[in-house]
Amino acid sequence: MKSSQLEQKTFLWLLVAVTVAFFCILFPFYGAVFWAAILALLFAPMRRWILRRMPKRRNLATFATLGICLVIVILPVALIMVSLVQEVTLVVQRVQSGELNFGTYFRDIMGSMPHWVTELLNRFGIGDMNAVQAKITTALTQGAQVITSRAFNIGQNTFEFLVSFFIMLYLLYFLLRDGAQLSARIKDAIPLNMEHKQQLLGKFTTVIKATVKGNIIVAMTQGLLGGIALWFLGIHGAVLWGTLMAFLSLLPAIGAGLVWGPIAIYFLAIGATGKGIGLIFWGVVVIGLVDNILRPLLVGKDTKMPDYVVLISTLGGMALFGLNGFVIGPVIAAMFMAVWGLFASSRHAAAQEPAGPVPLPAPVAADSRQGLPPAL
Numbered sequence: 293m294k295s296s297q298l299e300q301k302t303f304l305w306l307l308v309a310v311t312v313a314f315f316c317i318l319f320p321f322y323g324a325v326f327w328a329a330i331l332a333l334l335f336a337p338m339r340r341w342i343l344r345r346m347p348k349r350r351n352l353a354t355f356a357t358l359g360i361c362l363v364i365v366i367l368p369v370a371l372i373m374v375s376l377v378q379e380v381t382l383v384v385q386r387v388q389s390g391e392l393n394f395g396t397y398f399r400d401i402m403g404s405m406p407h408w409v410t411e412l413l414n415r416f417g418i419g420d421m422n423a424v425q426a427k428i429t430t431a432l433t434q435g436a437q438v439i440t441s442r443a444f445n446i447g448q449n450t451f452e453f454l455v456s457f458f459i460m461l462y463l464l465y466f467l468l469r470d471g472a473q474l475s476a477r478i479k480d481a482i483p484l485n486m487e488h489k490q491q492l493l494g495k496f497t498t499v500i501k502a503t504v505k506g507n508i509i510v511a512m513t514q515g516l517l518g519g520i521a522l523w524f525l526g527i528h529g530a531v532l533w534g535t536l537m538a539f540l541s542l543l544p545a546i547g548a549g550l551v552w553g554p555i556a557i558y559f560l561a562i563g564a565t566g567k568g569i570g571l572i573f574w575g576v577v578v579i580g581l582v583d584n585i586l587r588p589l590l591v592g593k594d595t596k597m598p599d600y601v602v603l604i605s606t607l608g609g610m611a612l613f614g615l616n617g618f619v620i621g622p623v624i625a626a627m628f629m630a631v632w633g634l635f636a637s638s639r640h641a642a643a644q645e646p647a648g649p650v651p652l653p654a655p656v657a658a659d660s661r662q663g664l665p666p667a668l
Contacts, residue, residue, distance in 0.1 A: 324460040326616055330504055331460075332467035333497065335361050339468050354469040361464070372535065379532040488634055492627065499626040503619050506586070507542055513582050514541040514548045521574045525567050527555065541583065542606060542618045548579050601625055 318325055339357040346353055467474070475493075482489050519534020527533065533551055540547035552575040559568030597605075602622055609621020 321456055321459050323616060324456040325463060326620075328460045328463035328467055330500060330619065331361055331365065331464055332471050333500055334504060335468065336471055350469060354465055357468055358461070358465055375531050379529055379535075382529070491634060492630055495626055495630040496623065499623050500619065503622045507618060510582060510586050511538040511541045513586065514538060514579050517579050517582065518548055518552055518575070521552070521571060522555065525555075525559075525571065537579075539615075542610070548583070549575060552579070597622070597626060597629065601629075 335357050338360065339353055342356050343350065343353040479489055479493060484492070515534045515538025518537040519530045522533050523530035533555075537548040537551045540550050552571055556568045556571040556575065559565075559571060602625075605621040605625035606618050607621070609617030609619070609624070611617065613620050
């Protein structure tokens with residue numbers, strides 16, 4: 293093997309090794325790094341707008357953008373999380389004291405069912421209402437306790453949370469200030485031709501912006517509308533259920549209905565027909581209209597991905613990466629489609645090109661006696 297080839301392969305292995313090691317170092321705080329990059333990407337246009345009005349004050353423009361980001365995004369999210377922890381704690385206390393008994397609700401629903409439904413349940417082996425009620429009550433209680441323990445763990449790990457928070461703010465400042473130069477260096481380092489790099493990076497940026505802005509706007513709107521409806525109907529824990537609807541609305545088409553649907557069924561089962569029909573109307577028409585209009589407008593239109601791809605990639609991303617997966621999943625799916633699209637177009641273009649240059653015909657020698665081409 294030649295020395296130059298050995299050096300090149302050694303250098304490539306060294307490049308892979310140090311890259312993997314670097315990502316391993318960042319992994320404990322990957323959430324902070326990830327959201328710092330996302331927020332920098334979203335607020336970069338605002339920073340450029342501020343910088344045009346104070347062109348000689350780069351640091352001040354960055355600090356101003358960081359302050360706007362804190363007011364618009366970070367502080368409201370922190371307040372919502374504090375309210376959510378308080379609401380979950382209150383619900384668990386009511387469950388433990390017996391004031392809130394899910395078994396009673398289940399008994400009311402089963403008692404209002406027709407006889408043929410009860411017989412059908414008996415055929416499937418779930419006709420023992422007491423056993424089913426006990427299992428559902430236990431499962432719901434355990435689920436509430438798990439949520440509460442997670443909430444208390446967040447409080448106990450305050451130091452770790454604060455460290456991650458300040459790492460995110462620190463990185464966000466420098467990514468806002470130097471993000472353009474860093475992006476240009478990354479683009480130059482990618483070993484692809486310029487056209488492919490521009491298409492892939494453009495797709496990456498578009499999908500992140502559309503996914504984050506679109507999904508967050510849809511989630512906040514559906515959670516707010518659902519929480520208001522449940523509060524108006526007198527449901528305890530409206531903040532908790534509204535927040536849960538906001539998180540579940542990250543799943544297209546089916547999200548918020550997983551919360552308001554069972555509540556509407558309960559109202560219909562206990563005879564509160566007006567509340568049940570009103571909640572169904574509100575959920576289908578108002579909350580559903582938000583999903584059917586805003587999501588395609590803010591997410592699907594820019595990402596140019598079918599709804600089923602968005603749904604599957606969101607579910608898979610959240611299963612692998614937790615809450616961050618609602619961004620990571622669609623981004624991976626979009627990059628998968630973009631890379632395969634470029635590969636297919638490149639193969640098609642290569643197939644259309646001729647195999648080699650077409651040879652020109654040799655010049656024909658003239659007959660010296662008659663001035664005519666020689667006879668064949």
